Amino acid sequence: xxxxxxxxxxxxxxxxxxxxxxxxxxxxxxxxxxxxxxxxxxxxxxxxxxxxxxxxxxxxxxxxxxxxxxxxxxxxxxxxxxxxxxxxxxxxxxxxxxxxxxxxxxxxxxxxxxxxxxxxxxxxxxxxxxxxxxxxxxxxxxxxxxxxxxxxxxxxxxxxxxxxxxxxxxxxxxxxxxxxxxxxxxxxxxxxxxxxxxxxxxxxxxxxxxxxxxxxxxxxxxxxxxxxxxxxxxxxxxxxxxxxxxxxxxxxxxxxxxxxxxxxxxxxxxxxxx
Amino acid sequence: xxxxxxxxxxxxxxxxxxxxxxxxxxxxxxxxxxxxxxxxxxxxxxxxxxxxxxxxxxxxxxxxxxxxxxxxxxxxxxxxxxxxxxxxxxxxxxxxxxxxxxxxxxxxxxxxxxxxxxxxxxxxxxxxxxxxxxxxxxxxxxxxxxxxxxxxxxxxxxxxxxxxxxxxxxxxx
Numbered sequence: 001x002x003x004x005x006x007x008x009x010x011x012x013x014x015x016x017x018x019x020x021x022x023x024x025x026x027x028x029x030x031x032x033x034x035x036x037x038x039x040x041x042x043x044x045x046x047x048x049x050x051x052x053x054x055x056x057x058x059x060x061x062x063x064x065x066x067x068x069x070x071x072x073x074x075x076x077x078x079x080x081x082x083x084x085x086x087x088x089x090x091x092x093x094x095x096x097x098x099x100x101x102x103x104x105x106x107x108x109x110x111x112x113x114x115x116x117x118x119x120x121x122x123x124x125x126x127x128x129x130x131x132x133x134x135x136x137x138x139x140x141x142x143x144x145x146x147x148x149x150x151x152x153x154x155x156x157x158x159x160x161x162x163x164x165x166x167x168x169x170x171x172x173x174x175x176x177x178x179x180x181x182x183x184x185x186x187x188x189x190x191x192x193x194x195x196x197x198x199x200x201x202x203x204x205x206x207x208x209x210x211x212x213x214x215x216x217x218x219x220x221x222x223x224x225x226x227x228x229x230x231x232x233x234x235x236x237x238x239x240x241x242x243x244x245x246x247x248x249x250x251x252x253x254x255x256x257x258x259x260x261x262x263x264x265x266x267x268x269x270x271x272x273x274x
Numbered sequence: 275x276x277x278x279x280x281x282x283x284x285x286x287x288x289x290x291x292x293x294x295x296x297x298x299x300x301x302x303x304x305x306x307x308x309x310x311x312x313x314x315x316x317x318x319x320x321x322x323x324x325x326x327x328x329x330x331x332x333x334x335x336x337x338x339x340x341x342x343x344x345x346x347x348x349x350x351x352x353x354x355x356x357x358x359x360x361x362x363x364x365x366x367x368x369x370x371x372x373x374x375x376x377x378x379x380x381x382x383x384x385x386x387x388x389x390x391x392x393x394x395x396x397x398x399x400x401x402x403x404x405x406x407x408x409x410x411x412x413x414x415x416x417x418x419x420x421x422x423x424x425x426x427x428x429x430x431x432x433x434x435x436x437x438x439x440x441x442x443x444x445x446x447x
Contacts, residue, residue, distance in 0.1 A: 013322075013323040013357070020327055020331045020349070021350055023331075023349075024347075026346070027338075027345045028344055028345065028346040034409075038410060039409065
């Protein structure tokens with residue numbers, strides 16, 4: 001106690017200085033909007049820089065994996081392209097009156113922060129409203145597996161709700177083989193599993209079936225891979241609760257695509273008018 | 275005249291002078307002399323830092339309130355400058371001057387010594403004040419030029435005030 005008092009007495013000038021400056025700072029930032037926003041902008045900027053640097057370092061150590069993935073993806077795309085080129089030449093005569101534009105486009109983005117250790121996990125991406133990102137756009141991994149959905153955007157960054165988020169049940173999925181669809185949610189237990197609900201108990205489901213997105217969500221294109229059926233739980237009532245093993249390792253995410261479904265608003269107005 | 279009354283008079287006069295005369299002088303739109311800190315300069319040399327900081331904080335806050343700028347900016351700058359006052363005195367004024375009993379305030383030292391002391395102090399104050407006002411390092415060269423030129427102008431005015439009131443102090447001390 002005595003030494004504390006001695007310390008306070010010894011540095012009384014410095015302490016007084018700090019107190020007075022603190023009072024002045026409180027006055028400045030409480031009373032002036034310019035100073036307040038300027039200060040907030042600084043803090044945001046610094047946070048962004050730190051997260052981005054950190055993500056950059058992490059990315060460096062994962063380069064090899066990422067490269068392998070890119071090569072595989074390239075190969076697949078080449079194959080697809082060849083297929084379409086061949087098909088196009090055959091059908092070019094009759095394709096004239098078909099509306100010829102893509103239903104959706106991808107934007108690339110880099111993950112700067114991602115969590116999997118909470119019940120409500122979010123992903124921060126380095127693309128924002130300046131680059132045309134809007135809420136309710138889907139986020140998929142670079143090899144086209146479902147990850148999450150944009151919920152909030154700032155000019156240069158955006159935040160997406162991860163599929164590993166217990167507070168969210170808007171994703172919908174379907175069994176690719178039979179076309180039965182239901183809702184996807186996460187029970188917060190295992191980060192490799194999500195649950196597919198609302199599949200009738202009479203339906204034809206076997207372990208190993210592929211689960212993909214369906215087009216009803218308006219967030220993802222059709223047939224984006226979610227995972228495979230791992231376990232079929234029989235619950236009270238008429239529905240199954242199906243454990244789906246995620247195809248995407250949510251801890252290994254770096255580069256992602258943001259899906260911009262065109263004419264979404266237009267389609268939604270039609271839906272609400274019905 | 276009692277010291278306390280004398281400094282209170284200076285306090286009031288300098289604030290009024292600042293608000294009604296110097297705040298209206300604009301040489302070029304971005305140059306502004308803040309002469310009110312003359313009060314902190316002429317506080318007795320043997321005064322301890324803590325009371326000097328209190329007086330400075332009060333002085334800055336008063337100017338803030340009267341001039342209706344950013345509340346707290348002058349207070350912050352004055353407090354910081356006051357915190358460094360003893361150090362500036364030590365490096366600019368010869369030891370014999372501020373330790374002798376006959377010269378108790380900066381009013382009584384020669385103008386050429388006073389000039390350096392005042393300029394360093396003013397520059398420190400302006401540096402903090404202007405940066406607080408802008409709160410950005412964009413265009414720093416321009417900001418620095420503003421700070422430097424304003425400091426020079428303020429120092430000149432402060433020197434004029436000192437020379438004008440020199441006699442008054444000699445008579446009273």
